[in-house]
Every structure is written in structure tokens, then in C-alpha cells.
Amino acid sequence: MSTSAQRTIDLAVRAATECKSIRTLLNGNSADLSMLTTTAKTSLVAALNELKANLDTVAASIGAQxxxxxxxxxxxxxxxxxxxxxxxxxxxxxxxxxxGALDTLDELAAALGDDANFAANITTALSNRLRIDIPNQGLTAQQKLNGCTNLGIGDPDTNFVTSFEGGL
Structure with missing residues (x-):
């Protein structure tokens, strides 16, 4: 037997094996189509159209649209x-x-230094600022000294009378 003939036979056997697998999958390896629940048993296209029509009927009956x-x-x-x-x-x-550099949460987090406590840290930092909208902020002596030093006006407890009298 020629190589060409043998290859043709091999192809036919392989195709038959695949057909048998499909028949087994569909109805237990028989050519009997009675196990198909569609009324259209002679055409795959007709069976699919029947299925679609049934699905359309179901969808309409439950109102899903x-x-x-x-x-x-x-x-x-x-x-x-x-x-x-x-x-x-x-x-x-x-x-x-x-x-674009700030349009995701990750980018916003990076812009805020990836600080998980950003809001609390900012609130604390703001509360440690010298206020001008209230008459008494309740600062400690050290906070007052730091504020005056930073403003360039010196120690708030300086006794200028003593300094004046010392200059006389």
C-alpha cells in the first residue's frame, strides 16, 4: 500500500473516531437522535433556531429585557x-x-507621601500653629517662647522694666 493511501486511511479512521466521540457525548454512541429534546432533529441550525425561540419566549414571560x-x-x-x-x-x-498623575487613589496616596495617617498628622500639625483668630490659644510657656522666637520678637517673659532700669 502506498504512503498516500495509508495516510488517507489514517485520516478516515481519525475522523470516524472524532465522530464516535461526538455521538457518545450526545447520546451514548448511537445514531439515534431521539435523545435530542428539540423537535428539529435533522438540522443543527434548525435546532439552534428552535432553542433561540424558546429562550425568547422564556425571556418575554419573565420580563427580562x-x-x-x-x-x-x-x-x-x-x-x-x-x-x-x-x-x-x-x-x-x-x-x-x-x-493624569493624580487620577488614581494610588497616585493620590503617593502625592501625600503614602502616609496612612495623613489626615491625623495634618490635623496635629495645624493644631500646632500660632492662631490669630482667637485671643487665647492656651499655649504653654515653651510654645509661647518658640512662637516669639520664630516671629523674631524674643522671649515673651522678658522684663523690659528691668532692662530699662539697668540701662539707667
Whole structure:
């Protein structure tokens, strides 16, 4: 037997093996199509069309419909495209016109020094500032000295009378 003939036989055996696998998967290795639950048993396309018609009937009976114009409803949903567009719009609304370097939480965290206690640390830092909107901030003597030194006016407890009298 020629190599060409042998290869043709090998192909036929392989194709038959695959057909047998499919028949076994569908109905236990028989050519009997009675196990198919569709009425269209002679055409795969006809069987699929029958299935689609049945699914359409079920969808209509439970009221599940894709409707991109629908508002919140238990009987309608948006298409995948509409859902994706809504998510993109929500993300854009959150980031607004933030520059690319600050349009994610990770980038914002990096801009804040990756400080997990940023709000508390900023609040503490702000509370340690000399205020001008209240008459008595309740500073300790050391805080007053630090504030006056930083303002360039010296020690707040300096007795200028003593300095004046010493100059006489």
C-alpha cells in the first residue's frame, strides 16, 4: 500500500473516531437522535433556531429585557455597552479633570507621601500653629517662647522694666 493511501486511511479512521466521540457525548454512541429534546432533529441550525425561540419566549414571560432607555427596574437591564459607558462616566465624574498623575487613589496616596495617617498628622500639625483668630490659644510657656522666637520678637517673659532700669 502506498504512503498516500495509508495516510488517507489514517485520516478516515481519525475522523470516524472524532465522530464516535461526538455521538457518545450526545447520546451514548448511537445514531439515534431521539435523545435530542428539540423537535428539529435533522438540522443543527434548525435546532439552534428552535432553542433561540424558546429562550425568547422564556425571556418575554419573565420580563427580562435589555433596554438601554430603562431606569432602575427589576424586569429590564442595560446592555453591556450601556453598563460599560455608565461605569466610564462614573469614573470620569470622580476623577473630573484631575491630571493624569493624580487620577488614581494610588497616585493620590503617593502625592501625600503614602502616609496612612495623613489626615491625623495634618490635623496635629495645624493644631500646632500660632492662631490669630482667637485671643487665647492656651499655649504653654515653651510654645509661647518658640512662637516669639520664630516671629523674631524674643522671649515673651522678658522684663523690659528691668532692662530699662539697668540701662539707667
Amino acid at each position: 435589555i433596554d438601554d432607555a430603562a431606569v432602575a427596574s427589576t424586569s429590564k437591564t442595560w446592555s453591556v455597552t450601556k453598563i460599560s459607558n455608565q461605569i466610564a462616566a462614573a469614573v470620569n465624574s470622580v476623577i473630573s479633570s484631575a491630571p
